[in-house]
Amino acid sequence: MPELVLDAFESTVQMSILGALTGSAVPTMTSDATAVFMINIDHMKSVFQFQTDSADIIDASASDLRYYVDLANWPALNVANAMMDHAMSASPIASGYAANKMMVAHDYTRYLAQRLFGTHQGVDLFNNEDALLTNLRLICGTNLWTNGITYTLSRVSTLSNNPATVVVVGGASYTTNSFTTNTNICRVLFQQLVSTVPGRFSALANTSDRQSLPFQEDDVISFKLTINPATGQHLLTSVAPLPSRSYRIKLVMKAPANMANTTVDLAEL
Numbered sequence: 001m002p003e004l005v006l007d008a009f010e011s012t013v014q015m016s017i018l019g020a021l022t023g024s025a026v027p028t029m030t031s032d033a034t035a036v037f038m039i040n041i042d043h044m045k046s047v048f049q050f051q052t053d054s055a056d057i058i059d060a061s062a063s064d065l066r067y068y069v070d071l072a073n074w075p076a077l078n079v080a081n082a083m084m085d086h087a088m089s090a091s092p093i094a095s096g097y098a099a100n101k102m103m104v105a106h107d108y109t110r111y112l113a114q115r116l117f118g119t120h121q122g123v124d125l126f127n128n129e130d131a132l133l134t135n136l137r138l139i140c141g142t143n144l145w146t147n148g149i150t151y152t153l154s155r156v157s158t159l160s161n162n163p164a165t166v167v168v169v170g171g172a173s174y175t176t177n178s179f180t181t182n183t184n185i186c187r188v189l190f191q192q193l194v195s196t197v198p199g200r201f202s203a204l205a206n207t208s209d210r211q212s213l214p215f216q217e218d219d220v221i222s223f224k225l226t227i228n229p230a231t232g233q234h235l236l237t238s239v240a241p242l243p244s245r246s247y248r249i250k251l252v253m254k255a256p257a258n259m260a261n262t263t264v265d266l267a268e269l
Helices: 041-047 104-117 120-125 129-154 185-196 198-202
Strands: 033-040 048-051 066-069 220-227 245-254
Touching (some): 033 041, 033 104, 041 245, 066 185, 104 129, 185 198
Parallel strands (some): 033 245
Antiparallel strands (some): 220 245
């Protein structure tokens, strides 16, 4: 059969609607100081993933994008051991000490001394320094990281069976855009990346399978940690009640060969 061509019908059209991305601005954060942990970027790419396809070319469904949190490679950290002497750290109570004495736990202990005795040099006046450090590592490790942060992630993880937060499936549960709270962690990270570095989404894998969020080395995930003193601590030297001290905790993504976190002094454990 012949194919007939009409040159007179040749046309050019131009769209008047731009394709758009849904992003969200990175919220502002204020803190008294900044501490740093280096984390494995490969692990973060395996933890936070998303999935999309072009099966239904409509945007009426909140389920078009799927977000996955796989905790298999989620690190076990103790925020009390975050570094206060890193180049990206800021505002330690004191500086110039050995690296393994420049962690959040030490900084907060010096803060207590400064408030109670008028100088951070007064740390040695405490007769229970080890107990103070141990308590800080307990509340920032088991209590905060394990029972707080990791638990929050588990509720939106691939192993979650909570229909209030995830779509429960046999293989790997996931979240969608229908769950809009800030505890939909992978969605929050996805939208902040879209807002700040949209160009990274120009070279996604050509697949409808799960793929990693487009993290790059030196990307940072931050959160705020506020530490309150024990009730009645100010009565030790009859000063005014002690205000809390807040830390911006920066989780800096690094290739495994470039990770260098300070090791805790074994004498403190």
